[in-house]
Amino acid sequence: MDTQIKPEANRAEKPVYRPTDIESKWQKIWEEAGANHAPDDDSRPKFYNLVMFPYPSGDLHIGHWYNYTGVDVFGRLMRMKGYNVMQPLGFDAFGLPAENAAIKRGVQARKWTLSNIAKMRSQLKTMGGIWDWQREVITCNPDYYKWTEWFFLKLYEKGLAYRAKAPVNWCPSCQTVLANEQVLADGTCERCSTLVYKRDLEQWFFRITAYADRLLEYKDVSWPEKTMLMQRNWIGRSEGARVNFKATGWDSQEYDLPIFTTRPDTVYGITFFVLAPEHPLVEKLTTPDKQAEVNAYIEKARGETDIERQSTDREKSGVFIGSYVISPFTGEKVPIWISDYVLMGYGTGAIMAVPAHDQRDFEFARKFNLPIRLVYMPDDRDLSEDSMNEALVHEGHVVNSGAFNGLPDNQETVKQFIDHIEHEGLGNAEVNYRVRDWLISRQRYWGAPIPMVYCDIDGIQPVPEEQLPVLLPEEVEFKPTGESPLKYIPEFVNTTCPKCGGPARRETDTMDTFMCSSWYFLRYCSPLFDGGAFEPNLIKKWMPVDQYTGGAEHATMHLLYARFFTMALHDMGYLNFEEPFTRLFHQGTILRDSKKMSKSKGNVVAPDVLVNQYGADAVRAFLMFLGPFDKGGNWTDTTEMQIGGIYRFLSRVWALVTDTVAFDKGGSVDSKIEAAVRRLQHKTIRRVLQDLESWQFNTALSGLMEYNNGLIKMAQDTPAVQASVAWREALDTMLVLLAPLSPHITEELWQITGHETSIHIETLPIYDAALAADDLVTLVVQINGKLRERIDIPADMGEEEVKQTVLSAPKIAAAVSGATPKKIIYVPGKLVNIVL
């Protein structure tokens, strides 16, 4: 291979650094030796090092490399620390892109997916990671999705799966359901530009809300605070009360209208009542004279896109529907309105409006000239309903509330109101969650089938376990609209009822791919096991995952679903732990010109060219050198130029080590020089190990570069040092510390320097503080906090003597010029600050 960067060999007898040759050589040797496989029977302690598996889009880009290199560096480090490291990889293989390829290019989804996997697997192998390919898991294979279906049945048995109506994106022109990704920002269909609207469909849900409180616990896990906070906000636990109101419909019947509020202490402030436009009682409570207006409003709300409806800063809208509720607290008639700021999906879809103390209600009241009544008054000033221009939230003391007047705004007051509500039989304390049940139905072809059948006689019936898997047909034809072809395959749809044996229809929806990724980490433990989803003893051996690494964007979806799954399986007795991932780390994202890389945007950076030119070792180290691993980076046109620096570094390591080999071992060298070598060696061990263990790969590398530069300098100054034992050990240290980052060159040099076993099973060097200690330390001398001088002093000099030495230094003495210092600050080994 010819590149302009590569140095010529300056001596014929020395081996030349040819990265690609070395890399393919060692990758082959490692693979044949099974070096990357984590055996199930092994006496070392286990370490399960997991990375979020990729979607097989077809091309491995530099972002994948970044992510997987960091994980591999950490895995290799743990292996060198003596762990039996299991580091598997697989493919999250169901999903929309395969279906789009099938529609647009007429290639079968399965074929497309598997050829992408083959390509990505071979690309991945070039990075020289310790991926345990014997454990590979592909979620679209029947031996995997059989168990995805099985989990569905188990959740169904436990009452955690249920069917309900939910809105989907419906394109009236294509006559099909669209995924959120297929709806453009302006609310139109990506295929035909028709306006998409919401339509209710019967779909399957998982009752994740039943686990909301448990999901807030985080038992025995060490996760980033940020991620837990995101999940907590997502789950959104709110304590409050349910209060029952009653209203009379135009049919003279009385209807219950419960509401949920977090502010039961403001019930006396209610001046109107609002229902979500979709609320089922709207029809009964709308008086005939309001019918037309109300219907028009509901129509309008339905036609709005999510983006429109969710925008906070739009003006409030709504319609009075003609009926009233009676406030059980004040006995007043309170008008009922509908408005889209009340959501059917949260609480009861109805609220009591207290405009004086809720900003949204306040805006609504002002817009429609509805009354406002203060039930809290600030302690330090007067406020009037007419002049206030925003709601008063959490301030002051209770007023206008009968026996409660005078109470302060606090939890105790809220509790007294709830007690009162419960005592009067008007309602009860209640906790609500923002999180909704998990909708897993997808009106898509390329996913795991939902193992359910519909019988005219027996209704909904689960497919019996022994009939699993419900196989997904592989040769299918798509309608031009992109509709799921499953509906039109009679052999798939028509089946028999497991209960009565009569004719029945299969469910044609498939499962959300998050379902597949909610348990893949369990499958890695026994990927070939066919007696169940996993082999219980191997689960006990490997789980929970010790280290999980992946993007922060999965905080509220995948990471929550996987925890829910694990907890549900624990409760069914399949697992003896509740949290799947003990430690979590989010790597940063590599952007291209400040934008996310994606195949669809066409802005991906391919690693292949760089790997061919500089070798995988250089690309790995280069990516890790860009910055802190959790920060990611912005890839611009000049970024690539930096790889030359890493390549030079590796070449210099190569030259340093191969130069030494020419020297005879066992020569003697001045003990002072030997001590200097040891000092540099042990200082490096300390900082580099510390950095590697805390994922600071960029500073670990700069530490190694400084080490390399230091050793080169020593060899130049005193060539004889290269014959010493200390020198050989110093080079061993260099190679061992560099091995996790650049595994091939270090393995090659390890062999060249006469070692007979792989460098990657070496144990890490141990830091010796005594060897690292300096005789002299450089002391910084400041006057009034400003740097004035640097003085070398013996490391063991006492404080008084240090101060005297400093004060008698000519520059300092001149600056002080006879004045008496007010104070002298002494930080041992670091600095002296003289305050004048």
Place this chain on the structure above:
RNA sequence: GGGCUAGUGGCGGAAUGGCAGACGCGAGCGACUUAAAAUCGCUUGAGGAAACUCGUGUGGGUUCGACUCCCACCUGGCCCACCA
């Protein structure tokens, strides 16, 4: 609107409250070469001949001492977004 996070040379970035700019890229000069590339050496925050002065988004504060801690603001990124 809320939450989180970041802001340091021409660039990527480094600094348990203690020498700002480590390490690397790029650039400049030099050596080697007929020449170029590669390699090696030196220089490289700004101003200044130098002594020295200024300098980590802006403005305050705490401290002997602040890139680092506190307050306010400005700008970017990410997540959530009318959740009663």
